[in-house]
Amino acid sequence: MLGLINRSFQFFLRDTYGASLWDAVARQAGVTPAGFESMLTYDDAVIDRVIDAAASLLRRPRESLMEDMGTYLVSHEPLGTVRRLLRFSGGNFPEFLNSIEELPERGRLVLPDLDLPYLDLSDLGGGHFRLRSVSRLAGAAHVVMGVLRAMADDYGALVLLEYHGVEAGTEVISIQIADQSLYDARPFSLGMVG
Amino acid sequence: MEVQQAGQVLSVPREAFDRLMPLHVLLDARGRIAGYGATFAKLVPEGLIGTPMFEAFEVRRPSGLCSTADLAARAGERLRLVLKRGDRPVSFRGIVMPLASGAGQGMILNLSFGIGVVDAVRSYALTDGDFAATDLAVEMMYLVEAKTTAMETLKGFALRLQGDKQTAETQAMTDTLTGLSNRRALAQALERMTRSGQAFGLMHIDLDYFKAVNDTFGHAAGDHVLRRVADVLHLETRAEDVVARVGGDEFVAVFPDRTEVAHLEVIARRMIDSMSLPIEFDGKICRVSASIGITTSDSYPEPEIGRMQHDADAALYASKRAGRGQARVHQDAKPAPSYPSQTDRRRA
Incomplete structure (x- = not known):
């Protein structure tokens, strides 16, 4: 999985729930607190561990967390890049x-x-x-x-x-x-x- | 199945024409602009109807085209044109075709921004509705923006890597307790100077009574003393000097371009005086001093690091034997001839 996707999850968790939640997720998922690099490739299992860790720490279903992540990408991502790139589609x-x-x-x-x-x-x-x-x-x-x-x-x-x-x-x-x-x-x- | 016939003439409504080619320009039989599409109209708010084509445009490629007849002769070829607009000319790719069987009926010039589409979109606030549905202009805009974002991401990555690399390099060269250079950094500095033939003074510094501080007050007190000693060494040296901790209580200072023995002795004396001041730690008073051995690269015909270090050590142990708290210059380190008094002092 390209790190860009992992990093998006990382930033979603950090921006939405704070740096300390991300640190806890990273610890539980066995990821360094610095997290992911967009242009590097990571094992597919890593992102699953991150999502599972966040779901258990936040006591939220994995599915709703993933949907929030999708909304974050378009609406809250600070640079608005994803929103802009998607708007080119129509x-x-x-x-x-x-x-x-x-x-x-x-x-x-x-x-x-x-x-x-x-x-x-x-x-x-x-x-x-x-x-x-x-x-x-x-x-x-x-x-x-x-x-x-x-x-x-x-x-x-x-x-x-x-x-x-x-x-x-x-x-x-x-x-x-x-x-x-x-x-x-x-x-x-x-x-x-x- | 219908067969397409050469020379077949299609009749297309003006509106359909405009949707298919929003950047077209119609030329009449005399080469004057007779009409244009809605997107082209956005570029020429002042209007260009009736203006001769060669007054509004310059054909760059193929070169030498300057009449309607020239243009008609190049029908079907790829053209590069510039719409003359004072200080903001707009570049186009274009193709011209006769409207009916010959140029006598006028011609149609269809245009595209080509690679300049990004600037054109910004300059004229164009939207996706301004381009033909088949035009890849919007995809081009998407690619440029996505590429820019990707490049910025990569740049951020490169900067983070560079920062990490610098930190790692600094850490690999630094003594963690005192922040002074370590053995590795010292070896590199000495290697650099001897290889480049740069003259330098070398000082070996060994603390006196440090073991007693460690044994009496503990390692925390010892560490505190070492940090305090490092502060003194910092204060008494220049930025370009290299000061390294090479053992528990052993330090080496290298002074590029500083080989006057008298000067080095003064520095050593100041170091010893400062280090001999009582150091307070946790309400206790720690006392150390320092013994120093000095040599200079210009006292050897061919300065050799091992030999110099050996000689600086010999001078250091001479200081120790003579009662500690003092600095000695290695006997071969001859002062410059203009300072004969130093020779006397060293022999004393």
Whole structure:
């Protein structure tokens, strides 16, 4: 697993719950307190140990912690990089959703080692979609759900998300776009600020 | 199955044309600008309708194009053009094609920002709606931004690595108790100076009565005394001098370009005087002193580290034997001829 993903979890835990919680997680997971380097590759088991340690220390289900992590990536990550890069995928939420299958490829364009979940979208009509996710990280679809929720918020769309469990290694999410034009989208310009 | 025919003329509504090519420019039969797409319009808010094409644009490649006829002759080739805009010209890639069977019906010039798309998006606040749906401009913007982020991440990584490396190097060269250099740092400094032929003074310093402090007051008191001694050595040397702790209570000081024996003796005397002051620790008074042996590189035809260290040690033990708390210069370390009085003093 590319360290970028591990480091995102590290920063999520540190920014959300404080440095001392991260230190405790690191200790329990057998990771140095300095944590992960984005561009190095780590054994897949390490990230699992980190998530399990955080879930047990915070007494929270692993799934909801992962969803919060997805939301954090888009909404709270201090530099707003993920949000900006995701906004390049479409001018509104339906466009964004319809190009979500490109996500792993977009990631690999920049970081060839980046292993984002393989995503498969079916349009069931009436604003109803089904998204299948396959990843080496168990429960990755919960992170995807957090990302989708935050991106819908960013585009000003109202969506209902539901996790349908895992079947033969494939996680399934259902997405209902309730109202696209309920709120104003947060501003986004193609050109970088500054 | 339909067969496409060469020379077939398609009729495309203006709006469709605009959606397909928002950066196109229409030229009339005389080479004047007759219309353009919505995105091109954003670049020329003052309007360019009726302006001769070669007045608005300069064709850079192929070179030598300066008339409508020249342009028509290059139909279908890749062009590099610049929209003349005072101090902010805009570069384009372009292609020109006749509208009907010949240039007599006018031409269409389709443009793309090419590699300059990043600047153009910023300068004219373009959005994804300003580009044709097939245009990779947005992907280009995405890549540039993602690449910048990745580079910054890598740079951060490199900086952290460099910081860690420097810390590790400093730690590998430092005596942890006193913060002075260690044996390794000393060896490197001596090696550097002898190899480059730089002259230097060498001082071996050994504490007197240190074992008594350790035995009487314990190691904590001993450590405190060693730190205090290190402070003195710091104070009495320059930044470019190398001061190392090489044993329990043994120190070595190297003074680049300082070979006047008289001067080194004065420094040694000051060190001994400061170290001989009572040192308080935990309400107890510790007393040590120091014996010093000195030699200088210019007293040897070919300075050799082992020999110099041996001689500095010999001078140090001469100081010890003579009653401690004093400095001696090795007998071969001859003073410069202009200081004959020093010879007398050393022989005394």
